[in-house]
Amino acid sequence: MDSMKRFVADFGLPRIIITLYLFALFFAAPFVGVNLPASISDTMIRIGMNGIMVLALVPMIQSGCGLNFGLSLGVIAGLLGATISIEMGYVGAWGFVAAILISQAFGAVFGYGYGKLLNRVKGGEMMIATYVGFSSVMIMSIAWLILPFKDPTMIWGYGGTGLRTTISVEGFWRHILDDFLVIQIGENFKFPTGAILVFAAMSFLIWVFFHLKIGTAITAVGSNPTYARASGINIDRMRFVSVMMSTMLGALGIIVFQQSFGFIQLYEGPLYMAFPAVAAILIGGAGVNKATLTNVFIGAALYQGILTMTPSIFNAVLKVDMSDVIRIIVSNGMILYALTRKTKVAK
Amino acid sequence: MSSRLRNFFIDNAVVILFVVLIAIAIPVSGLPGTFLMQEILTRLGRNTFLVIALLLPIMAGMGLNFGMVLGAMAGQLGLIFITDWNIVGIPGLLLAMIISLPISVFLGWLCGSIMNLAKGREMVTGFILAFFMNGLYMMVVLYAMGSLIPIMNPELLLSRGYGIRNVVGLDGVRQSLDTLIPLKIAGLNIPVFSFLIIAAVSYFIIWFRKTKIGQDMRAAGQDRAVSGAAGIPVEQTRILAIIISTVLAGIGQIIFLQNLGTINTTSSHEQIGMFSIAALLIGGASVTKASIPNVIVGVILFHLLFLVSPMAGKNLIGSGMLGEYFRQFVSYGVIALALVLYEWKRVTQENDSRATLRGGGAPAAKEAKGGAA
C-alpha cells in the first residue's frame, strides 16, 4: 500500500489518470468497431512525426531554462530550410538533406540570439520564450509575404503576394522517411520505419551527449546551480549550448514532421507548435527542470495515442467530436500541473 | 540633469517609440482625421474598462494577469443567458453582469489559489490556465448548453440541437450603454455613459489603493516575506487581487461586447487578455508598475496603431495582411519587450546586491532591493 502511495506521488495523479484513460480507449476500441491496427499504426506515424520536437525540449529543461515555449523559433528555422530547399529545386532525398542542412544553419543563428537573450533573463525564461516565439512568428509572417521566392508551387498565383499558407511537399520529399523500409502488414497497418529510426538515432545521440562531460555539466547547471558554480562550470555557457541545441533540434523536428504531414505550414502555423510538444514531455513524467529520454518516449506515445484514439472512440460511441476540447484540457491541464508542482527553485 | 533627461527617455522609451511609429503610419495610411477621432473615442469606451482590470494584480506583485480571460468567459456566459431570455437594454446588461459575478468570483478565486501554488511564475501559470479554462468553457458552451443547461431560444443553438452557435447577435443590448446619454460634438458621437463608468471604476481603483487592504496588497507585492511577518495575510490578499481583476474583466467584456454587438462564441475572449496587456504596456506600464494614465495613453496608442497599420501596409506593399501581421507582431513584441526589460532589471539588481553583499555592504544591498520594488 505504501509503495502504491509512493508510486502515485512520484508519477503524479494526472499522469495516472491520462494513462488509464488511454488504456480505456484502447480497450474500448474493438467493442465499438474502431479499427485497432489502423489506430496503432496512426499512433506510430504520429510518434515518428512529433518525436524529435518533443526531444528538442530536453536540453533546455535539463539546463534549468524551463519549458521551451519558444520552440517556434526552431520551427521557423525549419520552415526556412524547407522553403529554400524547394526554391533551389532539389527533390527527393537531396531536397530533404538540403532542407535539413539549411534549417540547421538558421537554427544556429536563431539559437545564438535566443540563447544570449535567455541568459539575461534568468528566472523568467518561460513567459519570455513564449512571447519571443509569438513575435518571431509574426515577423516571419511579414517576411513570407515579401521574401523574393519564385517557385510556382509555393507562391500565390494570380495577383496574390508572397508564399502560400500551406505548401505541399508532394513531389519533393513527402513521406521520404515514413516510406523508408516501411513495414506494411495488411491494408491498415503501416510501420513508419524510417521516421522511427531517425527518432531513435537522434535520441541515442542526445543520450550520448548527456553522458559526455559537457552534457553532465548541463545537467548539473539545471539540477544544482550552486554546486555547478562551485565546481567551476560556466553556467551561462551551458545554458547557451542547451538553447542552441533545442532550437536546432526543433528545426530538424519540424522537417521530419512536414515530410510525414505532407505540407509546410507558414504564417501563423508555428504559433502554437511548442505547446503539444511541451504537453507530451510533461505527460511522460518530466518536470519543469528535469527530463529524461524515457519521459520523451512515454510522453510522445501517450500523448499521440490520446490524440489518435479520442476522436475515433468518441465518434463511434457518442457521435460527437469532442476531441479538440479534450486535447485542450489534457495538454494545458498537464502543463498547469507541472507549473504548480513544488520544484526545487533554481537560483 | 542630463542623467535625469536620459532617465525620462529610458522610462518612457516605449511610449515615445510608439508615438513616433504612429506619427509615421498615419500619413501613410491616408485615413481621415475625423474617422480616426471617432474610432478612438469608440474604442476608448469599449476597451478601457478591460485594461483597468489589470491594475490590481500588478500592484499585488503578481505581474500581468493573463488569467483575466477567465473573467471575459464569465461575462460572455452572462450575455449568452440574457440573449436566450431576451432581456434587452440596460436591464439586460445589468443582469448579464450580475450573472457573470458569481462565475467571475469563483474563477478568480480558483486562479488566485493556483497562482499561490506557483509563486514567482504567476504569469506563465495564468497564461496556461487561460488555455485550460478555455477548454472547459468550450465544453460548457458547445456541449452542455442546450443539453444539460436549458437554452430556450432554438435560434441560439447549432443545427445539431445543442451547443451555442459561433456567432451570437446581441441585438437587444447593442450599444445601449454607449447611447444612453447621447452627445454629439463636432460630428463625433461620444459614448458619455461608458466614459462615466470608466471614470467610476478608475475612482474605485484609486480609492481602493488607499484602503487598508489596498496598502496590504501593495506591501505583499513588494516583499512577501516581510509583509507575511508583519501579519498581512499574503495569500488571501493575492487571491483578492485576482478576484477583483477577474470580476472587472467580466464586466469589461460585457461593455466591450455591447459595443461590438456580437459575440464570437469560441473566440471573442481568447485575445482579449493579450490585447489589453499589450495596450497597457504600450501606455508605458511595466510588469511592476501601472497607473490609470498608462491605461488611457495605452488604449489610445494601441488602437491608433491597430487602425492605421492595415491601411498603411496596403499602401506600402499592396497587402492588407502585412499590416495585420504587423499589429499582431507589435502586440506580442511589446509584451516580450516589457517582460525582457523587467527580468533584465531584476537579474542585474540581484547580481548587484549579491556583489555588494559579498563586499559586506548590507545597507547598499537593501537600497538596491528597494529600487527593485
Next chain:
Amino acid sequence: MTSRSLFQRSCVLLGFIALSIYLFYIGKGHSLLIDTNAVTIDGKELRSPETIEVSIDGKPAESMGRAERILVLVGGPKHSITIEVISGDDRKVEKQFTIPTFMDSAIVSVPAILGDAPSESWITTFTAPPVEEAPAEQMQHEQDTPEATAPVSPDATGGQPKP
C-alpha cells in the same frame, strides 16, 4: 464567520436575487406585431381606417394601411401606443398597455384600440405556425431583425408568416 456577517451576506445575496428578478421583469424583450386586421369583439366587427400612422413609445411613426402587420421590438412590460388616423375622421389616440412578462410575441390590435373595445382584447398572444411548415421563413425573419431601437420598415415583415 460570525452570525452577523452571515446575516449581512444573506441580505446581499437576497438583494442581488431580487434585483435580478426586477431586471428580468423590466428588461424582458417582446416582439409586438401591430395589426390592422379586422377583429370581431362581442359580436361587433371592428375595422381599421384606410390609413393610419402608428408609433410605439414615441418612436418615429409608421404608416399602415388595412390588414397589415408591422413588427416592433420593445423591452419591458409597459408601453404606449399613439395612433393617428389620416383618412376619414382626423383623430389621434394615445393609449397605455401592458404586456405579460412571458409573452414573447404579442399582437396589438389597432381596430380594438380605436373601437374602444375593453383593454383585455387589445393584446393577444402570437403563436407562430408550427415550425415544420415554414422553418426557412422563420429563420429568415429572425436574422433580418434589425436592432431593437430602430423601427422596422413594413418590408421587414415580408418574412413574417401571415396566418
